Amino acid sequence: MTARPSAADRVGDRVVIIGGGIAGLATAALLAHEGRRVTLLEQHDVVGGRAGLWESDGFRFDTGPSWYLMPDVFDHFFRLLGTSTAEQLDLVTLDPGYRLFAEQGGPALDIRADGRANRALFESVEPGAGAALDRYLAGAAETYRLAVDRFLYATFAGSGPLLDPAVLRRAGRLARLLLEPLDRYAAGFVHDTRLRQLLGYPAVFLGTSPGRAPSMYHLMSHLDLDDGVRYPLGGFTELIRRIAALAESAGAELVTGARVTAIRTERGGSRARGRRARATGVEYVDAGGRTRVAEADVVVSAADLHHTETQLLPPSLRTHPERVWERRDPGPGAVLAMLGVRGALPELSHHNLFFTTDWEAGFAHLDGSRRGFGAPAGIPDPVSLYVCKPSETDPGVAPPGAENLFVLIPVAADVSIGRGGVDRTGDRLVERTVDAAVEQIGAWAAIPGLADRIVVRRTVGPDDFAQGFNAWRGGALGLAHTLRQSAFLRPGNASRRVDGLLYAGSSTIPGIGLPMCLISAELVLKRLRGDTTAAPLAEPLRRAPAGERVP
Template identity: 55%
Template sequence: MLAYPAVFLGASPYRAPALYHLMSHLDLVEGVRYPRGGFGTLAAALERLAVARGVTIRTLTEAERVVVDPVTPDPSVAPGWRGRRRARGTVRGVVVRDRATGTAELLDADVVVAAGDLHHAETCLLPAPYRTYPERWWRRRDPGPGAVLVCLGVRGRLDALAHHSLVFTADWRANFDAVFGPHRAVPDPASYYVCRPTATDATVAPAGHENLFVLVPVPPDPGLRPDDPRVTALVDRVLADLGRRAGVDDLAARVVVRRVLTPSWFAEHLHAWSGGALGPAHTLRQSALLRGRNASARVDGLVYAGGSTIPGVGLPMCLISAELAARRVASRPDRARAGTAS
């Protein structure tokens, strides 16, 4: 139980640095906080704060390319150890496409903050000469696990479940090898996490119903789709097991809403590297300062935030990365200029 939180850092407990077991201390001693209305209320609060300060938020808009102006190399700077001068540039803006109309446009910007997946930003949005982290860099990295997420609306009470429940397999080594090992496969049996927010907050489901969120770690495979027989069988097994443990043998029959998200959804909708659910795994080589940095090394004005960068995954860490990005922007000599797009 004390080791399993490493999974939510995208790592196997057998590979996670021991320092991360402090998470269990935070959970058990400091306690856990929950925002009434669910975590969507936090995003809504950030939106209100941003709009009140003059930010324009555009949704259903896909970033397609970061536009970079080349910078003439300084002849006084020695070339790299291979005798080549690295390409340098400065950001000019972002080409975006409105999904509703299909119209593309260039948003001019002095600074671009890319808060999505770092692999996507570096390998898809940037021209090749300006990439700090090209594809060869990612080939030596671990994307962490994927996830099958089962979002359920259930008729009737499920009082046997707490707000948070963890269900473990008896053979941990086999379970983690299936998800993180060299020969990855959908685990059977599988460990899983269940969230029942209606245990704390009655506003997140209609009267007489429960809201359940089930997370099953699986390999980071974008080929895993909701209609894949392996996924269908996995979800059915997990729901049958959960029903038995909760004393509700007819759980599947009481489900009135069922939505399944798989690594394919993370890859297609969030551009997540390898369809991973949690960002790069927090192995020793991908922790702290060894993660992707918060700014491009080759493009002035291009800043990064989110779970792919320093300091790591999880809501608190991502907010810290945003703070680091904000400090970088605020420290720029031209910070008073208008027209910033992110």
């Protein structure tokens, strides 16, 4: 049941949100829709954060997220705001959902939009694997529903979600799923290397490796192998545009070019609470270079959690001081390439995965525990990588007769790898990494002369993530979903030292990815309401009349 309003809820309505990525925008939309006075401060000239847009010579590139999974989470979010996904986005179901190229060679494997076709594919590769996939996906669907119903929408401010009868009945199975790594779990169903990789690769989206991710995350396979993969026409910046518009229409003020430099606090007056500090607003530098103050009753940081704790708060008020971060896993970094290519590329699908045979050796490079002889630190060679070709689905992202490619190369979260640039102006190691990836894509997918057909090129390195998004150690995604950084063991969304200071985004609960960031915004609202239930909020949110508050 819902508890009485929290202390943060009682002190007033003024909310300042730090960061205009999807988590910050979604938080602004929900809180403004409920009737709070919301100001969002974004350091860049446009909102979107990692989900940005870069345009050159008729090419339009999404600079970050490119997979649309967990559609039920998007549906729920839009319904909370009194609208629907269908009203806001033009979604296309991809078929094939994605294509796998393997280092060992052989025909590429297409994952279809039809679950029966995927079972047939598994069976064609390995006799008996079709039935094994049925069993695997049945467990994945059950775990997914349990996660959505009992964990993902929980703030863990109380012990209720962990003591839920539905959870306790499955305690034995959950313990196994938490303690057994994903790759070992998948190996119990199929033996072919490529099939095991298809079941294990979602760990990469969670910022870790199949050997370190709890097998609980096999639930992700339900999303792509059964539920399908979608794409919003116009790209993921269209999703950002729609959420920003919903926030503004609800009354939120979105301020760009505003770099927050400190969270302001004062000591409270309650003896019972030990005169704890409480948030009173933020200091920021505006687009004109002037230092300003935005007063608030509640501050929500949707910025990088490490940056928030170690740069915006004094040492005495840090819930997560520097010594804590020494024991945490930042997840991988990334080298990105946005490539405009002359001519058609029928060899590639919308989403493409390129997997090395010994991919655990590659993952070891990412955490620094193993290096190949002569290989640069933190960069596997060869590398398992991802290529998105949105021009397969969306003609508006490339000129006629050309293709749009977005390449993601996982590397260590290490700013020394450097920064990228336009037309080979990036740091040497970043540009060399992209050159090797282009050569690998051309060889594995049988695309002769791919490098010579590139007419637009921009690269991004780990130091770009650090400089542009204050990302801890230059990580690309957020804290890795290892056992110690998942569910209730992940950093919570409320400061333990500052009342009225809450967190949203990929480094807090529930975790990495666009759907998780939408849920993190909802968890902020639940904290403010004092709601300790594990269920999603009722749809739609009841908007307060002018001058009134929703209890």
